[in-house]
Amino acid sequence: MEPRIRVLVAKPGLDGHDRGAKVIARALRDAGMEVIYTGLRQTPEMIVNAALQEDVQVIGLSILSGAHNAIVPRMMELLREKGMDDVLVLVGGIIPDEDAAELKKLGVAAVFQPGASLEAIVDFIRSAVKQTA
Amino acid sequence: MAKPTGTTTAPVDFKTLSGIPVETVYTAADVAGLEVPPPGEFPYTRGIHESMYQGKLWTMRQFSGFATPEETNRRYLYLLSQGQTGLSVAFDLPTLMGYDADHATAEGEVGKCGVSISSLEDMEILFRGIPLSGVTVSMTINSPAPVIWAMYLAVAEKQGVDWSQLSGTLQNDILKEYIAQKEYIFPPRPSMRLVTDVIEYAMRHVPRFNPISISGYHIREAGSTAVQELAFTLRDGMEYVEWGVARGLPVDSFAPRLSFFFNAHNDFFEEIAKFRAARKIWAETMRDRYGAKDERSWKLRTHAQTAGCSLTWQQPYNNIVRTTLQALAAVLGGTQSLHTNSLDEAYALPSEHAVTIALRTQQVIAYESGVPDVPDPLGGSYFIESLTAEMEREAREYIRRIDHMGGMIPAIERGFPQTEIANASYEYQHSIETGEQKIVGVNAFVEHSEEPLEVLGIDPSAQGHQLEKLAKLKSRRDNAKVEACLTSLRSVAAGRENTMPHILDAVRAYATVGEICDVFREVFGVYTETSVL
Numbered sequence: 001m002e003p004r005i006r007v008l009v010a011k012p013g014l015d016g017h018d019r020g021a022k023v024i025a026r027a028l029r030d031a032g033m034e035v036i037y038t039g040l041r042q043t044p045e046m047i048v049n050a051a052l053q054e055d056v057q058v059i060g061l062s063i064l065s066g067a068h069n070a071i072v073p074r075m076m077e078l079l080r081e082k083g084m085d086d087v088l089v090l091v092g093g094i095i096p097d098e099d100a101a102e103l104k105k106l107g108v109a110a111v112f113q114p115g116a117s118l119e120a121i122v123d124f125i126r127s128a129v130k131q132t133a
Numbered sequence: 134m135a136k137p138t139g140t141t142t143a144p145v146d147f148k149t150l151s152g153i154p155v156e157t158v159y160t161a162a163d164v165a166g167l168e169v170p171p172p173g174e175f176p177y178t179r180g181i182h183e184s185m186y187q188g189k190l191w192t193m194r195q196f197s198g199f200a201t202p203e204e205t206n207r208r209y210l211y212l213l214s215q216g217q218t219g220l221s222v223a224f225d226l227p228t229l230m231g232y233d234a235d236h237a238t239a240e241g242e243v244g245k246c247g248v249s250i251s252s253l254e255d256m257e258i259l260f261r262g263i264p265l266s267g268v269t270v271s272m273t274i275n276s277p278a279p280v281i282w283a284m285y286l287a288v289a290e291k292q293g294v295d296w297s298q299l300s301g302t303l304q305n306d307i308l309k310e311y312i313a314q315k316e317y318i319f320p321p322r323p324s325m326r327l328v329t330d331v332i333e334y335a336m337r338h339v340p341r342f343n344p345i346s347i348s349g350y351h352i353r354e355a356g357s358t359a360v361q362e363l364a365f366t367l368r369d370g371m372e373y374v375e376w377g378v379a380r381g382l383p384v385d386s387f388a389p390r391l392s393f394f395f396n397a398h399n400d401f402f403e404e405i406a407k408f409r410a411a412r413k414i415w416a417e418t419m420r421d422r423y424g425a426k427d428e429r430s431w432k433l434r435t436h437a438q439t440a441g442c443s444l445t446w447q448q449p450y451n452n453i454v455r456t457t458l459q460a461l462a463a464v465l466g467g468t469q470s471l472h473t474n475s476l477d478e479a480y481a482l483p484s485e486h487a488v489t490i491a492l493r494t495q496q497v498i499a500y501e502s503g504v505p506d507v508p509d510p511l512g513g514s515y516f517i518e519s520l521t522a523e524m525e526r527e528a529r530e531y532i533r534r535i536d537h538m539g540g541m542i543p544a545i546e547r548g549f550p551q552t553e554i555a556n557a558s559y560e561y562q563h564s565i566e567t568g569e570q571k572i573v574g575v576n577a578f579v580e581h582s583e584e585p586l587e588v589l590g591i592d593p594s595a596q597g598h599q600l601e602k603l604a605k606l607k608s609r610r611d612n613a614k615v616e617a618c619l620t621s622l623r624s625v626a627a628g629r630e631n632t633m634p635h636i637l638d639a640v641r642a643y644a645t646v647g648e649i650c651d652v653f654r655e656v657f658g659v660y661t662e663t664s665v666l
């Protein structure tokens with residue numbers, strides 16, 4: 001059996017709207033992945049530390065507040081500093097197209113906007129993790 | 134809501150969004166034995182007023198706030214000039230979490246989801262040119278509610294407006310924060326003490342102000358069903374009543390000022406039934422369980438907002454249609470005030486153009502549709518009456534379960550409402566994935582090329598502007614006086630005296646939201662939830 005994909009679902013920033021993060025966490029778990037949910041109000045430092053400790057292959061960030069342009073670059077920088085560039089980073093939430101393009105330039109593998117299907121997210125993670133394995 | 138996609142003669146299970154089975158046809162047999170008195174009569178199922186909107190239309194109150202107080206003030210003046218009849222303040226996340234604009238965690242969040250307010254100075258700017266005697270103002274703030282309300286009262290003082298003339302609503306509903314929206318700071322019990330301080334202070338000094346808006350809106354947005362929204366909201370309301378009574382306040386001294394806030398979601402008839410059931414359960418509970426004798430204590434007055442979570446990013450103009458149907462449900466449900474969402478809110482805070490269409494939607498319903506002309510026009514419909522009765526039955530069952538847990542705080546501590554909501558939201562998402570629940574433009578009737586929408590951008594200079602203003606204020610104000618006020622507040626917070634007079638002294642001295650909340654953090658501690666997946 002293939003080892004289970006390990007995913008950290010994280011909710012950075014001050015926003016408490018965790019419906020999306022929780023639904024995604026459950027869907028990934030139902031798809032057979034090992035999911036760690038950080039809970040609310042995580043700083044980029046907390047998320048990177050959790051990712052390191054839990055030895056995850058994927059970090060999924062849920063951001064609805066518009067603070068992605070402050071949070072994501074900081075987190076990507078920390079990942080690089082710790083030599084964790086191989087961790088797949090996904091961002092979900094209210095991310096305008098032009099910001100999504102910028103985030104991808106920083107190394108974010110995919111941005112899922114409102115209406116994205118759970119199946120598409122699961123499929124993306126499976127194929128991306130297979131490629132980097 | 135599961136509808137067949139093709140023609141079929143096979144039996145199809147129709148049900149409401151809450152999962153209540155829907156029969157093929159409803160007849161007199163479905164409402165046999167149900168007595169539903171006319172509008173204005175106990176238990177007010179059909180509305181709290183005899184003539185409903187013939188006497189007075191609902192208040193059109195668009196929730197609004199972004200960037201700096203200066204910019205939001207301009208938006209308010211515009212909305213008032215367009216015929217809006219009340220204001221509703223949206224605060225940014227740092228303010229909602231009790232942090233000033235210069236706090237480290239505020240980086241990137243200042244002015245993004247609402248207006249940034251750190252001090253009385255910001256509040257003075259927010260209401261510049263808007264006499265508080267002539268407008269009702271709703272403020273969506275919870276954990277720091279006593280601080281923001283104190284600032285509002287201080288602005289009224291500066292404008293020379295007597296507090297007895299002030300009318301409006303403070304959300305101040307902390308229980309639904311633990312349950313759904315998660316903008317809590319302190320643990321539940323000290324938070325409930327602050328809520329009760331506000332209720333008591335309003336009763337004594339600001340008698341026309343609603344000191345709380347007991348909110349199902351956020352519970353629904355977090356993914357609950359309509360039945361869960363109804364049940365958890367009413368049970369929250371009962372908790373506030375019990376805390377008021379335990380404070381020694383006669384129930385009829387504060388209950389008439391408790392107000393509610395419900396969601397208006399997609400399932401048209403179920404939403405209408407929800408409003409009707411809410412009024413009936415509340416009236417009976419207030420009279421029979423809490424012994425309220427004043428009929429104003431029995432009447433559930435509510436605000437409504439169309440469902441933000443129903444808005445789609447795909448084919449955004451369809452959101453106008455969704456909002457129209459939801460608004461119509463709220464009006465047929467007998468709401469006292471209404472916010473209609475804008476078509477672009479799956480993308481950003483609404484543009485001025487989009488918010489104008491949303492306001493016009495209410496105006497078309499109010500002035501062109503004829504719907505407001507008759508109180509509760511659906512009263513007596515076999516389907517509506519039977520659905521109202523079924524929602525009441527299911528909500529009462531939830532209320533009984535929470536009573537058995539010892540009330541809402543123990544229920545929250547064991548994660549009961551949170552788990553029920555998480556399950557419902559996952560099931561709903563699952564039904565969209567399988568296509569059982571159709572969402573036009575998302576999983577049905579999909580278009581692949583869509584015109585981009587012009588959305589409101591938040592000026593990135595907002596944060597810098599707020600920081601600069603705050604730094605100047607901190608060097609200008611009498612810092613010794615601020616310290617003295619905070620010290621006295623600290624000792625009051627540790628005791629049992631009402632905190633409001635001391636919060637007022639602190640804000641008058643220009644102590645900030647962050648400074649005052651830090652005093653409470655020190656005395657009460659902070660709350661961290663155990664996440665329920």
